[in-house]
Amino acid sequence: MALLEIVNMSKRFGGLHAxxxxxxxxxxxxxxxLIGPNGAGKTTLFNCISGLYRPDQGTIRFxxxxxxxxxxxxxxxxxxxxxxxxxxxxRNATVLDNIMLGRYLHKTNGIFSELLFLPGVRRQEVAAxxxxxxxxxxxxxxxxxDQVIAHLPFGIQKCVELARALALDPEVMLLDEPAAGLNxxxxxxxxxxxxxxxxxxxxxxxxxxxDMGVVNEVSKQVTxxxxxTVIAEGSPDEVQSHPAVIRAYLGEEDGTAPSP
Amino acid sequence: xxxxxxxxxxEDLKIFQYxxxxxxxxxxxxxxxxxxxxxxxxxxxxxxxxxxxSIAALGLNLLAGxxxxxxxxxxAFFAVGAYTVGYMTSTLHISxxxxxxxxxxxxxxxxxxxxxxxxxxxxxxxxxxxxCFAFIIEQVILEFPEITGGVNGLILQRPSxxxxxxxxxxxxxxxxxxxxxxFVWLTKNITRTPFGRALVALRDSEVAARTTGVFPAKxxxxxxALSAFYTGIAGGLFAPLVxxxxxxxxxxxxxxxxxxxxxxxxxxxxxxxxxxxxxxxxLTEFIRMGKDILPAFISQQVGFQGAVYGLVIMLFILFExxxxxxxxxxxxxxxxxxxxxxxxxxxxxxxxxxxQRTR
Numbered sequence: 001m002a003l004l005e006i007v008n009m010s011k012r013f014g015g016l017h018a019x020x021x022x023x024x025x026x027x028x029x030x031x032x033x034l035i036g037p038n039g040a041g042k043t044t045l046f047n048c049i050s051g052l053y054r055p056d057q058g059t060i061r062f063x064x065x066x067x068x069x070x071x072x073x074x075x076x077x078x079x080x081x082x083x084x085x086x087x088x089x090x091r092n093a094t095v096l097d098n099i100m101l102g103r104y105l106h107k108t109n110g111i112f113s114e115l116l117f118l119p120g121v122r123r124q125e126v127a128a129x130x131x132x133x134x135x136x137x138x139x140x141x142x143x144x145x146d147q148v149i150a151h152l153p154f155g156i157q158k159c160v161e162l163a164r165a166l167a168l169d170p171e172v173m174l175l176d177e178p179a180a181g182l183n184x185x186x187x188x189x190x191x192x193x194x195x196x197x198x199x200x201x202x203x204x205x206x207x208x209x210x211d212m213g214v215v216n217e218v219s220k221q222v223t224x225x226x227x228x229t230v231i232a233e234g235s236p237d238e239v240q241s242h243p244a245v246i247r248a249y250l251g252e253e254d255g256t257a258p259s260p
Numbered sequence: 261x262x263x264x265x266x267x268x269x270x271e272d273l274k275i276f277q278y279x280x281x282x283x284x285x286x287x288x289x290x291x292x293x294x295x296x297x298x299x300x301x302x303x304x305x306x307x308x309x310x311x312x313x314s315i316a317a318l319g320l321n322l323l324a325g326x327x328x329x330x331x332x333x334x335x336a337f338f339a340v341g342a343y344t345v346g347y348m349t350s351t352l353h354i355s356x357x358x359x360x361x362x363x364x365x366x367x368x369x370x371x372x373x374x375x376x377x378x379x380x381x382x383x384x385x386x387x388x389x390x391x392c393f394a395f396i397i398e399q400v401i402l403e404f405p406e407i408t409g410g411v412n413g414l415i416l417q418r419p420s421x422x423x424x425x426x427x428x429x430x431x432x433x434x435x436x437x438x439x440x441x442x443f444v445w446l447t448k449n450i451t452r453t454p455f456g457r458a459l460v461a462l463r464d465s466e467v468a469a470r471t472t473g474v475f476p477a478k479x480x481x482x483x484x485a486l487s488a489f490y491t492g493i494a495g496g497l498f499a500p501l502v503x504x505x506x507x508x509x510x511x512x513x514x515x516x517x518x519x520x521x522x523x524x525x526x527x528x529x530x531x532x533x534x535x536x537x538x539x540x541x542x543l544t545e546f547i548r549m550g551k552d553i554l555p556a557f558i559s560q561q562v563g564f565q566g567a568v569y570g571l572v573i574m575l576f577i578l579f580e581x582x583x584x585x586x587x588x589x590x591x592x593x594x595x596x597x598x599x600x601x602x603x604x605x606x607x608x609x610x611x612x613x614x615x616q617r618t619r
Binding site for chain 1: 270272452463465472473
């Protein structure tokens with residue numbers, strides 16, 4: 001059984017059909033890439049999975065459990081973490097605090113024990129810090145630990161977002177264009193990290209990406225979306241030679257624009 | 261430049277990271293402890309008042325500074341706390357030491373209810389909603405004269421500890437000083453635990469907070485109740501200090517004063533709340549003194565005090581948005597790196613805050 005399964009999902013915004021009858025199955029331990037031209041509905045798909053949008057039709061199953069109507073704040077607890085295309089970081093907090101928030105859902109202390117800073121709170125804080133430091137080491141963020149996000153370069157901010165998602169200890173990570181805005185060197189680092197995250201942390205990754213270099217490098221399975229529907233599926237090589245994909249990206253051979 | 265090698269994560273959880281910080285706080289507390297020996301009753305009374313406002317300002321700062329939810333209704337929580345203590349000690353003859361926590365609890369319950377609209381409202385709309393709520397509470401207080409004394413108010417005694425009545429200004433001053441220290445400690449605990457991080461997360465990006473497992477509705481109602489609790493305790497301490505509870509003390513002016521305190525002191529800063537509360541409380545006294553010096557056609561104007569407050573808030577927002585605490589940090593940094601301070605050091609921070617102002 002697939003780890004994450006999307007069955008016939010549709011999402012409309014008024015007259016705009018963002019997703020129509022999309023079905024997708026992600027196997028455990030894979031890096032599954034999601035590509036498609038701008039406006040194809042890739043981020044909408046992510047928002048539906050992470051509970052920020054409610055799909056109009058269809059079901060999302062995670063480990064066989066229906067999570068279609070699960071509110072957004074419970075999704076991470078089930079084991080799904082995500083990053084954002086346009087960075088949603090806590091800009092006035094330090095790198096460390098940002099990543100520490102990733103451990104929020106693992107806390108078991110109530111507000112009263114936190115107010116009094118009981119020994120249990122201290123113990124969990126130290127344990128959380130240990131986990132976070134391991135992630136900081138893994139992503140080479142040591143020198144930025146105490147800096148405020150707003151002052152950091154874009155590439156580092158992306159990295160912090162990745163770190164925060166990792167700190168949740170998820171089973172599945174949704175990465176929304178992780179390589180966008182990175183220079184070639186950073187993009188290469190990212191490829192290694194994605195490999196490592198999959199292997200060392202045993203995390204399944206779903207990836208929205210425009211950089212085909214990165215996609216070819218890391219993923220075995222690619223799904224292509226266009227105008228909210230799946231037009232092709234398969235290995236990176238297969239989809240790149242698929243006529244529907246070429247049509248979606250480059251248009252018809254006679255020079256007309258692709259029809260929806 | 262100070263540098264301390266930390267070897268365990270425990271060390272990062274300490275309240276005082278450096279020995280010098282501990283020493284400074286110790287000297288501060290020592291100074292405040294011996295102050296009643298030198299200062300006259302008038303100043304001790306005003307400092308007590310400043311201490312009470314500090315607790316309320318800490319509560320408001322949790323809400324406005326850390327979570328980014330503005331409230332113009334904090335005078336109402338203050339009133340709920342004061343009336344609870346007033347009613348319980350003067351009418352029901354219950355000990356002040358039980359009435360004070362009850363005041364906090366009552367305010368927390370009211371705060372929780374007021375917080376419900378806050379789950380959907382932000383910014384100016386939340387300010388309006390909380391402002392309206394303050395007026396509602398005012399009317400409710402007038403509607404139940406058998407409990408609240410209506411327009412006449414309640415008269416109550418200072419509390420006693422065993423057989424010792426805290427009648428002198430100095431004794432009550434020590435009680436408030438202890439309470440301020442307790443609440444500073446509680447607030448510090450919040451800022452170094454996941455709950456405090458969740459507050460900042462909700463302020464900076466609610467979407468990201470949700471996708472990391474923060475339930476905004478729960479955390480926001482919790483922080484509203486907590487903020488009201490602080491303010492309720494402040495109100496409960498205020499009532500015995502002035503021996504009298506009446507609506508005149510809890511007007512919208514008090515809400516605005518509290519907002520002024522945290523803006524002047526520094527939004528999202530614990531020390532700032534205290535500095536701001538002391539500054540604004542003493543400013544009231546200075547305005548009163550200034551009235552004697554200034555020519556009558558200025559000092560006798562209606563709303564002279566409000567105008568000075570407004571001016572102070574405006575000047576701070578324009579020139580030092582991070583408040584007294586921010587200025588303190590800059591001066592401290594200047595001394596630490598002495599010949600190497602660059603004018604640019606805080607430029608980005610300043611620019612960022614100016615850009616945030618319009619939000």
